[in-house]
Amino acid sequence: MVKISPSILACDFTRLGQEVADMRAAGVEMVHVDVMDGHFVPNISIGLPVVSSLRKKTDLPLDVHLMISDPLTYAPQFCDAGADIVVFHLESESDPQAVLDAIRKKGKKAGVSIKPQTPAEAVFPYLSQLDMVLVMTVEPGFGGQKFMSDMCPKIAAVRAECSRLGISMDIEVDGGIDNNTISQAANAGANVFVAGSALFGKPDYLSAVRALRENASRA
């Protein structure tokens, strides 16, 4: 199933509640929240108070993408703040199994993300425990970057391994997704699409979401 997850990194933060309400009205399946610590990535974005505030304003699932060095300490706190799924990076400083256990203990969904230089095989040992795999299609840290189409074989490799294991996984792609690149990612096997600059800032969210969805579904 195609799911669209708008990244609020590209929204007007002075109107966050309304921006998310407008995306909900446009039919998105979830909201992508990019958390950056200025250490794992060279940028600082938003954190726990924003997730808590959003939780009170929307019933959309909150898809929290932790681009932080220490997810073991903070993942449980994001669960408590209202995240529905917490996605952390395999390249972080925490032990992945310990982070997965901590998220499960909170009763939340868990995902792992891999940066462009990390091979597909890195996620294979965890697949049976995951709700989602996030394959980054840009170097994490900033919105508005160009889609790396050479990540498509990696998406396909994750999809193939999930199929081999009989797991129907959500495979999310993040970075540079627009009406063209979404087809490439969908063809490779992705079904959850993060989009920041391709959605927020557009005059008509309904038609922007619909166009992305159509291009993904046609693939």
Ligand code: DX5
């Ligand atoms: C990048 C973030 C992305 C980013 C996507 O580090 O993880 O979620 O907001 O933005 P666009 O869609 O503009 O590439």
Ligand code: ZN
């Ligand atoms: Zn993200």
